[in-house]
Amino acid sequence: MSDQPVPARPGRHRSEASRMAILTAAYELTAELGYAGLTIEGIAARSGAGKQTIYRWWPSKADVLLDALATKADLYVPIPDTGVYRQDLHDFLEASLALGRRQPVIDALRALMAQAQLDEDFGRRFREKFLQRRRDALAVLVERARDRGDLPPSPPAKAIPEIVFGMTWYRLLATREPLDSHLIDTLLGLLAPAGPDTRSTP
Amino acid sequence: MSDQPVPARPGRHRSEASRMAILTAAYELTAELGYAGLTIEGIAARSGAGKQTIYRWWPSKADVLLDALATKADLYVPIPDTGVYRQDLHDFLEASLALGRRQPVIDALRALMAQAQLDEDFGRRFREKFLQRRRDALAVLVERARDRGDLPPSPPAKAIPEIVFGMTWYRLLATREPLDSHLIDTLLGLLAPAGPDTRSTP
Amino acid sequence: MSDQPVPARPGRHRSEASRMAILTAAYELTAELGYAGLTIEGIAARSGAGKQTIYRWWPSKADVLLDALATKADLYVPIPDTGVYRQDLHDFLEASLALGRRQPVIDALRALMAQAQLDEDFGRRFREKFLQRRRDALAVLVERARDRGDLPPSPPAKAIPEIVFGMTWYRLLATREPLDSHLIDTLLGLLAPAGPDTRSTP
Amino acid sequence: MSDQPVPARPGRHRSEASRMAILTAAYELTAELGYAGLTIEGIAARSGAGKQTIYRWWPSKADVLLDALATKADLYVPIPDTGVYRQDLHDFLEASLALGRRQPVIDALRALMAQAQLDEDFGRRFREKFLQRRRDALAVLVERARDRGDLPPSPPAKAIPEIVFGMTWYRLLATREPLDSHLIDTLLGLLAPAGPDTRSTP
DNA sequence: GGATAAACGAGACGGTACGTCCAGTCTTGCC
DNA sequence: GGCAAGACTGGACGTACCGTCTCGTTTATCC
16 A cells, blocks of 8 residues: 655655646747757756756756656547447547647657657657557557457457557648548548448348 | 750859768668757768858758759659569559658658658758658559549549558657558458459349 | 955855866966867866856966966066166066976967967956066066156167067967067167166266 | 079969969968968969969968069168268168058068067068068168267267167067157157257367 | 655766868869 | 869867866764
């Protein structure tokens, strides 16, 4: 039990005010200057914090931004459960892509994915703390459909997240086309074709 | 005719030796140190060129690496033309993914895609000079199949490159799983299901 | 009272060790390579300091050298007060020219005077922090003689420093002849002829 | 006889047009940007000459400027011969200091004297081709006076040029005071006091 | 309530790479 | 062979941040 923090240590405690000021500064600076213009010194200056305080709590500026994104922009997407795979999938995509239509969020996500390629350590954290979680959420959906017998035989379950997130990220990173309803339609068409209900035909 | 360059300009001409030394150095250093460890100064030092010479001909180190990749690693993938869409697609994927199985090429591509997110100008060049060309090649294939009546009605033609390159890049950038034959099978299953020939069955 | 510094500012304080290492390096490098071979990068490398640290505290390499000269070579010349103008003048010249007989000091002074011509800002500082102070010291001597009635009517007081420092610097910069005792004799002959004591003859 | 150039060498001859364009450019650029802003590249660009042409005919930019000064500003000072030392000296000083009242000439001279300290080779040329010649001119005057018995016993002949040029250069380099008539008066008072004619006393 | 401990803002420190400037040299093709 | 054009290696510039390290101060717990 005792999940309570129990910070029974002596000494001054972490300042929540500093934490928020730093995350806010990081988020704003990214929006204003782009991730390339984001620096630890800049965050420290804008937030009024010392550089040491930032280095004490985050391993890199990308981690600060990832934290800021999770704190400032609510990245939580609920896992729908309507009892119908196609409907669940639709709701999940709708909610996910809605996030990806807010410009500051887009910019931050692109930057974080980029940084994940350049910094091995951050890459690991990004994949575990962000990418994997999105796949897990989708997996829950798929799992439920499979248990229900509601899952189309094709494509293979393993391919589903690759198709969903692959197409989404490719738009974000490569074509820069908006994550619009056409994309949802295409994905639904690929993963859960409507027509004669997939389940039917007894 | 006379398409020969005829560089009748005065002044010393660009040194091909320097150009190659720079590209070689960039390629090697990326392989040895990773893109994060690649610096203009490092390229200059290893190649024996002056920094000015690099800045004179390339706008950024990412452009040097892109050029090096095109020159050192042959990125050219022929457009197959077997008369059968499924076969063409298979050959195209096979050749494309073969590139993506060579570690230095993988590392460089990941870094370039990352850099394209961080540097607006390079991003534009990368999309035009690299990403768009890959899509164009695939488009030729699809176009020919359509003319032949060989193209499945689903998915929509516009989605084909997004599926192919989306899944491929997602593996490179996010899951880091190898670009193996399973991926090809999945893609073929999605885009050109085999079984009873799509065209046939009169 | 309490004129003690009390550097109650927050933040790390200036490192005296760095300061001395930089001045020492500057002085040595000038002696070894000449002023033309003195570079900020060289000073940083030899002293083990970062370039930024040098730029933080000195506006130019000439200022570093001037500071080094004042610190390493003691440029201080006491103002003699024997009660006799001719004797005071002699002692002052003797001490001043002694400095100008040490080769590293000569080289540095020539370089600083040169730099003062090429860099307007440094020129101002050099005149105020060095040249003017030498003139002031001489002026004290002259002033005391005048009050005593010990000052020859010719040349005019205003011309005295111009004669003393003009001839001295001209030797340093133009003829490169040593600052020997003949120069002192000539100057004494011009400014305070011996023979029948100027004051005496009742 | 044949003092004519006899440039019987093959190949194209030196272009006088280029030479003048280079000297003009050097002179103008020094006036506009100061000597610190004078570069070989700048001279080449403004004059329309190639850098190679400049390097072919002058050892350094200081030599170009010295040449420009001699060509563009007439530095020639006639040696007066009135039969009276004091008068000769007055005329010589008047003509010499007149040169030093033209701002571009002052700036150039200060820069050249500075460069002579920093560049050993140029320093040698500057002393021989410029400084020594001024001393020689004055020496002629003094020589004639001595032969005439017109020379005051003090100061010693050797010191005369040191006093004249020392005080002049000190004003140029150190105090920056104008080379006005007071300076001439002071110099005359030191070197050839008027009062009862020095020659007289039958 | 005094000692101890940790986090805090501030800011100097040694480093590394940046992108620029200019030096002085080396081709080119023209005159 | 001189000339303008211009690319070449090389080296220093002054700047920007990095990540680390004191400082003096503030806030907490412990004895």
